[in-house]
Each structure stands twice: as structure tokens, then as C-alpha cells.
Amino acid sequence: MARAPARSLIDVMPPFLRWSRLRLRTKGLIVVGLPVLPLAVFWLVVVLAVFRQSPPANSPGRTLIIQAGLARVFSDLLDGDAASRHNLFTDSAAALQRYRNAVDRLPADMAVLDNAVIDPSLRDSLAELKATVEDELTTLARLVEGQKPGAPKLSEVAALDRSVTNLERVRSISASIEKGQGALTSARTDQMRKTQRAWFYGLLAASVVCGAGGIIAALMLANGVSRRAAALSRNADRLAHGLPPEPLPVGEDEISVVDARLREAARLLRVREDELQHRTKQLEEANKELEAFSYSVSHDLRAPLRAIDGFSEAILHDCADRLDEGGKDSLRRVRAAATRMGVLIDELLNLSRLNRIEVQRQHVDIAGSANAIVADLARRTPSRTVDVTIAPGLDANADPELVQIALHNLLDNAWKYTGKTPSAHIEVGVTPNGVAKVFHVRDNGAGFEMAYANRLFGAFQRLHGDRDFEGTGIGLAIVQRIVHRHGGRIWAESAVNAGATFYFTLEPERVGPA
Amino acid sequence: MTARRILLVEDNTDDAELAVRAFRSTNPTLDVEIARDGPHALMALLGSDGQPPPAVLPSLVLLDLKLPRLDGFEVLKRIRGDSRTRFLPVVILTSSIEPGDLMNAYWLGANSYIRKPLSFQDLVTAVTKIAGYWLHLNELPSRPL
Numbered sequence: 126m127a128r129a130p131a132r133s134l135i136d137v138m139p140p141f142l143r144w145s146r147l148r149l150r151t152k153g154l155i156v157v158g159l160p161v162l163p164l165a166v167f168w169l170v171v172v173l174a175v176f177r178q179s180p181p182a183n184s185p186g187r188t189l190i191i192q193a194g195l196a197r198v199f200s201d202l203l204d205g206d207a208a209s210r211h212n213l214f215t216d217s218a219a220a221l222q223r224y225r226n227a228v229d230r231l232p233a234d235m236a237v238l239d240n241a242v243i244d245p246s247l248r249d250s251l252a253e254l255k256a257t258v259e260d261e262l263t264t265l266a267r268l269v270e271g272q273k274p275g276a277p278k279l280s281e282v283a284a285l286d287r288s289v290t291n292l293e294r295v296r297s298i299s300a301s302i303e304k305g306q307g308a309l310t311s312a313r314t315d316q317m318r319k320t321q322r323a324w325f326y327g328l329l330a331a332s333v334v335c336g337a338g339g340i341i342a343a344l345m346l347a348n349g350v351s352r353r354a355a356a357l358s359r360n361a362d363r364l365a366h367g368l369p370p371e372p373l374p375v376g377e378d379e380i381s382v383v384d385a386r387l388r389e390a391a392r393l394l395r396v397r398e399d400e401l402q403h404r405t406k407q408l409e410e411a412n413k414e415l416e417a418f419s420y421s422v423s424h425d426l427r428a429p430l431r432a433i434d435g436f437s438e439a440i441l442h443d444c445a446d447r448l449d450e451g452g453k454d455s456l457r458r459v460r461a462a463a464t465r466m467g468v469l470i471d472e473l474l475n476l477s478r479l480n481r482i483e484v485q486r487q488h489v490d491i492a493g494s495a496n497a498i499v500a501d502l503a504r505r506t507p508s509r510t511v512d513v514t515i516a517p518g519l520d521a522n523a524d525p526e527l528v529q530i531a532l533h534n535l536l537d538n539a540w541k542y543t544g545k546t547p548s549a550h551i552e553v554g555v556t557p558n559g560v561a562k563v564f565h566v567r568d569n570g571a572g573f574e575m576a577y578a579n580r581l582f583g584a585f586q587r588l589h590g591d592r593d594f595e596g597t598g599i600g601l602a603i604v605q606r607i608v609h610r611h612g613g614r615i616w617a618e619s620a621v622n623a624g625a626t627f628y629f630t631l632e633p634e635r636v637g638p639a
Numbered sequence: 640m641t642a643r644r645i646l647l648v649e650d651n652t653d654d655a656e657l658a659v660r661a662f663r664s665t666n667p668t669l670d671v672e673i674a675r676d677g678p679h680a681l682m683a684l685l686g687s688d689g690q691p692p693p694a695v696l697p698s699l700v701l702l703d704l705k706l707p708r709l710d711g712f713e714v715l716k717r718i719r720g721d722s723r724t725r726f727l728p729v730v731i732l733t734s735s736i737e738p739g740d741l742m743n744a745y746w747l748g749a750n751s752y753i754r755k756p757l758s759f760q761d762l763v764t765a766v767t768k769i770a771g772y773w774l775h776l777n778e779l780p781s782r783p784l
Contacts (some may be wrong), residue, residue: 286765344680420735420737422735423734423735423736424705424734424735427734427755428651428653428654428734429653430757431653431654431657431755431756431757431759431762432653432654432657434757434758435653435656435657435660435759436653436657437763438759438760439657439660441757447777463757464757464758467757518772
């Protein structure tokens, strides 16, 4: 609501004045162009003044030409007058010649004046001057041509008077022309001074206004850009923290475009995040289902097995007299199968439980653990003689319970697969590889073909038949899962009848083969 | 001396019959009463709206956890909540090996917890030992019934 008046003010402005709606490019052009504008006008004026120069009617040079021209005309007329008088009274040929020279010079000097005087107000005076000069020439010609030596005639006296009058007129007209031209020149100088002053103040004012406008525009641009850029970066931060973006200060420039892109990216990110959450939830549900399944396996699958075993026993007990040995043997096999299936189910459950147990690392005495397991194996199969070497002081930082299970499975395997080896030997040791301790359990038993090594660690995968070596095929799967829960890896090397070596680590390796 | 009586709470008929057989094979005079679900077990011990409680309580209750209607935990809770049966020996006999179930059972006052063995022989061994211990305990003269 608070912003409504500001918006309406912006809306009624002409488009080029809606500063906040302008693109950064336009704003930049204004910032640079505004102060440069008076400079451009100045140069335009200078260029025009240089190339469109026309000689004005009132330049000081013209005044000088006119002054000189007037002086020459007057002096020509004076010469002519003096020579003609001389000739009139002496009939001197030399004087006549001076008269002719003066009259001959006159047209050229008059032409100079005719060219120089262009102001309309002076052209009238010039015309008057021309007429007077013509009259004077006629007068002088009459004096020269008509005269004979002796006393002048009356007409000649009149001509002499007329010449004097003409000369007076010429002098007066010349003075007036000269004066007019002088006035024109000084007026022009004043005019020029005024024009120069006007241009000076005009350009000064334009420079000040445009310079100030440019500075204001630059400040507005800088302020707007920095505020909007700051808001943009705040928005980026907010989006990074999962908060909704704030509205940007009013504007429609390139920053708004970036902001819009940012919002779109954030929206897409939220969509992805929702998807991810949805999938995580699905995964959690699947895990829960799996747990429920495990529970149900432990609970429900064992019940029929109990019945199979129990009622087989009941038959053996109740109907012993009606069963022959074959029947009894069959029932015993049924019971053995039920027991075996029970073991399988239990091991499967153990395997699935390993995923739920949290690995709690502490110092584990691996050598002690291995010794205890071997002692237990020896106690359970007193008939076997196995040479066992366990490196003293073997230890690790791992989950004791899980490591115990893994060791038990590995040693149990080694014990089992050396069952048909004459001088059985089992060795437990460690080789640091520079990054992690690599433990190994080595035997000289039946071994396996390396071609099937990738099947070793799969649940229920067996490389030996039950006839040779009994087993459920779950032991190494459990070992592998324990090793993986510790971030370690496990692998085996073997050859048929040449024993097998199982290597494993109990910590992540940042260097080395994956 | 009256024949000793055991209440077996078990919904699975096979398991119930096998348990009865196991008891009979060790002590043929034992009287084993079977309740198929939680409410029936409680009725046999505490009576209900229409039914009076039994004059003599069984010497031992073998209780499965997974039962129709009221589960074993709830039944155990009610047994321990009633003054008449507060000290009645209750042994859990279940197929669950969930650590949570075991802790919960002891927390609610179970006297012992047996996982149903797969093999009938193991079942016989288990019930012989458990029943023998708790029945013997009940015969001590100082202990009121």
C-alpha cells in the first residue's frame, strides 16, 4: 500500500523519465552522454562558424577599403579639378595630361567603392556620390574641352564654381559614408560581443546543468545498481539457506533478469529437493518394510519348521513299531533339513541385522580375538591338528563385536577348508600398505578357482559342494558387509589346492585402488 | 497334593501341541491349559464380566508375544497390574529374537525369556528346566500362592 503513490507517479511519467524502468545500458548512456552534450554543441558551433563564413557588410577591413576608396576618389577629383584649372589658365599640355590621368583613374577607384559598399543604407549615399562624380566629370570635361587661352568665359566661371560645389558635395557624401560605415562597424563589434557573451553563458549554463544531470544520473545508477546488486546477493544467500527470496527494489534492468533466473533456479531446486525427500521417504518406507519382513521371517518361517521337526519326532516316537529303518531314516532326514533351514533363516537375519547395527569403533585386540576363536575351534574338533600362526600384537580401531564375527567366519572357513590337507597351516597377519593396515587370513587348504572369486562374497554363493565342505554360503557375505560397514574392502587370492588368502582393511583408504 | 497346572498362551496349534508333548514327556502328571489369545488368557487367570476367576491359579504361565487381539506384552502388563497375579511366574516363549522385545518383556515383569527352539529335543530340554525351576520355586512353603 505504501508503495502505491510512488508507482502511480512512475506510471504517469513519460517512458524516458521512468528511471527505475530503464535498462542499465540506457542509464549508462545517459550518465556518459549528458555531460558530453554541451561539448558537442560547442564543437558544432565552431565547425559551422569555420565553414559557413560569409564576409559581413560591416567588417573592420571593409571599413578601411571604403575609407581608402573614398580618399582616392576625392583625390582623383581634386587632381582633375586642379589640372583642368591649370590647363584653363595656361593651356599647359602637361596639365591636360594630369587631368586625363586623374579621369582615367576614377572608374577603377569608383568600382572599388561600388564593390566595398554593400550596406543598403550606404548604397543610396554611394549612388548620390556616383551622380555627383558624374556631374563633376561633365563639368571638368566642359572646362577642358571648351576652353581657349585667355580670360575665362562666363560659362567657364560657372563651371569652375560648380566644380567647387561638387567637390564640397563629394567631401560631405564621403564623410557621411565613412561615418555610416564606422557606425556599422562599432554596432557589429557590440553585436559580436553580445553574441559571444550569450554563447559563453549559454554553454556555461548547459555545461553546469548537463554536468549536474550526469552526476545525479551516475549517483542514481551507482546507488540503484549497488542496492539492487546487494538485494540480489542477499537473495542468493537466502535461497542457499532455503528461505524465500525478498522482492527486489523496483526496476526492470538486467539485474531483474538475473534475479528472475535465480528465482527460477531456486524453484527448480525446491522441486528437486521435494522429489529427493519423496524418494528418501520411499526408501525409508522400503527399509521399514524390509525390517518388518525380516521380523516376519524370524517369527513366521520358523513356526512351520518347528512343526515339521516336532511332528517328525512325534511320528518317530509314537509309531516307532510301525516304521521300518527306511521310514525312520527318511524322517530323520526331514528333521535334518528343517534344522538346516532354520540355520539358513537365522544367518540371513544376522546378515540383515548387520545393516542396522551402528559401528562403534574402539581399540580391538585382533590377535587375542583370533587366538580365542582358534582355541574354540580346536576344542570343538579335537581330532584336527592345525598349525596356526597369529602375528602378535595385531590390533585395530574397529567395532569389537563385528570384528569378532568377521574373524570367526574367516577362521572357521580356513579351519574347514584345510580339513582335507595333511599338514594344515593357518596364518593371521598384517601388511601396512602405507594408507591402511591390510589384514590377512591365509590357509593352505582347498582354495578356489580365481575365475569365481567375484562370487565369493555373495549370499548363498558357494564354490564347494556340501559333499566336500558343509556350509550355508553366508559367512563371507557377512564378513564383506562388516568390512564395508567399516569403510574397508576385502579381496581374496587363491589357486585350487594351493590354499586361499583373504585380505581386508577396516578403515577407508583415500589413496590406492578402489 | 493337587496336580500342578500350567497355563500355555499360544495361538499356533502346532506349537501348542508340541509344547504339551514336551511337558508330558518330562512330567506326565502336569496339567497344561491352553489359551488361544490374550483375552482368553486373562479370563483364565482373572475371570471376566460373566466368569468368576478360577479358584486356584496355575503355577506357571508360558506366554507367547505375538497373539491375536491382545498381544503378549499387554497380557503381561495386565497380569502384573493385578494384585492376585502380581507374583505369578510368567515365562515368555516366543520366536522373536529382537533385542527390543526381550528388553520390553523383562521391563514389564517377565521372569524368563525363551526363544522357541527349532528342534523338539531342545524344546523338551528348555521346558524341563524352566518349568522345573519355577514349579519348584512355587512349592517353597514360605511363598504364598
